Amino acid sequence: MAGEGTDAAGRASRRVVSHEQVVKAGVDHFLSRSTLDMEALAGELAISRATLYRVAQSRDALLTDILRTITEAMLRESRAARTKDGFDGVIEVSRHFGEQLRSPIIERFLKQDPEAAARTLFTPAGAVHESAVAAQLEIFAETGLTERLRRDGDDVQLAYLYVRTVAAYLYSEFFTGRRADFDELVPALRSLLLSRSQ
Known part of the structure; x- marks a missing residue:
């Protein structure tokens, strides 16, 4: 799955994240917060919230x-x-x-x-x-x-x-x-x- 972002020059870029990567990052996120904030997790992964939902399906x-x-x-x-x-x-x-x-x-x-x-x-x-x-x-x-x-x-x-x-x-x-x-x-x-x- 590709995530949208910007590079140092402000140009559009795409970041590929797998479901496995999202779950691994989600575990780290949960262990540090005792909850799951999808918007915050998207930021940690440097992907858009929409991309996170496409990969994860739902919270x-x-x-x-x-x-x-x-x-x-x-x-x-x-x-x-x-x-x-x-x-x-x-x-x-x-x-x-x-x-x-x-x-x-x-x-x-x-x-x-x-x-x-x-x-x-x-x-x-x-x-x-x-x-x-x-x-x-x-x-x-x-x-x-x-x-x-x-x-x-x-x-x-x-x-x-x-x-x-x-x-x-x-x-x-x-x-x-x-x-x-x-x-x-x-x-x-x-x-x-x-x-x-x-």
């Missing part, structure tokens, strides 16, 4: 890509920090992810832009949610939990329910003001996982 679409990228990075770090296997390993990853979620950057975003947060983070059809479910299936496999699940169940549905349970509990902290104690959630998660174990 919500770009915000979804940004949050998915950040969430995936947090999950990778949480998975790398895992020391246990089985049920304990799955819960260990979720606990570590919950600790990362308490970042002031995420907290400010949820409080300042709750409607956008709801659209991009909490909609089951959204890319952030789909990515989290896919990652949870991999976590089940990495910890050896998949081998312990009954074959008469739907692993994708289990991962979906697990992700929704964890997200609903952890994100509620930002809207209720009550700090989420992950230990309170563990029995429910164990019950959910054990209900499918052989």
